[in-house]
Amino acid sequence: MKRILVLLAPAVAVSGAVAAAIAAPTGDIVPRPANDLVQVAQAVDQATLTREGQTLFARECAACHGANAQGGDGPVLRSNRNLVHADAVTNQIINGGQYMPPFGESLNDRQVMAIATFIRNSFGNSFGPVTQEDVTKARPAAR
Numbered sequence: 001m002k003r004i005l006v007l008l009a010p011a012v013a014v015s016g017a018v019a020a021a022i023a024a025p026t027g028d029i030v031p032r033p034a035n036d037l038v039q040v041a042q043a044v045d046q047a048t049l050t051r052e053g054q055t056l057f058a059r060e061c062a063a064c065h066g067a068n069a070q071g072g073d074g075p076v077l078r079s080n081r082n083l084v085h086a087d088a089v090t091n092q093i094i095n096g097g098q099y100m101p102p103f104g105e106s107l108n109d110r111q112v113m114a115i116a117t118f119i120r121n122s123f124g125n126s127f128g129p130v131t132q133e134d135v136t137k138a139r140p141a142a143r
């Protein structure tokens with residue numbers, strides 16, 4: 001009998017938790033799924049940005065950096081540790097460099113974010129999301 005009780009105890013505990021979750025309209029169990037949804041939404045948005053960025057990269061950047069980021073007139077972007085700094089990447093895209101032209105006039109914030117997200121998370125790079133703040137900081141007017 002004792003063994004049966006030990007076996008049943010976890011089941012009772014689990015069904016108790018489920019009952020609590022259903023019973024509590026605004027209990028502390030409710031916010032957790034909401035946070036999960038925010039994370040899912042962020043992941044979906046990053047996937048969308050990456051897709052948009054891939055198209056823009058082919059159009060705006062591949063001529064110098066190579067279709068596969070292998071480099072050309074511009075440096076290799078494949079497995080490039082410099083891309084770890086999201087704000088440096090958005091700054092390079094918006095303001096250009098010594099030889100690279102600036103894209104701040106021709107690309108909007110969303111497009112800059114998309115390209116930066118794409119190159120930072122493709123071609124062997126895995127540096128995570130780019131924020132609107134990274135873009136805003138690089139805009140000349142915001143300095």
Ligand code: HEC
Binds near residue numbers: 098
């Ligand atoms: C006309 C050629 C050209 C085009 C087009 C171009 N780049 Fe560049 N890019 C360069 C050169 C050259 C450099 C090296 C720094 C400098 O001289 O500006 C560079 C540097 C960079 C860097 C810094 C790399 C590092 O290791 O620090 C990034 C990031 C970058 N480019 C991204 C882009 C993106 C994204 C686009 C498209 C929106 C783009 N480039 C378009 C030529 C180009």
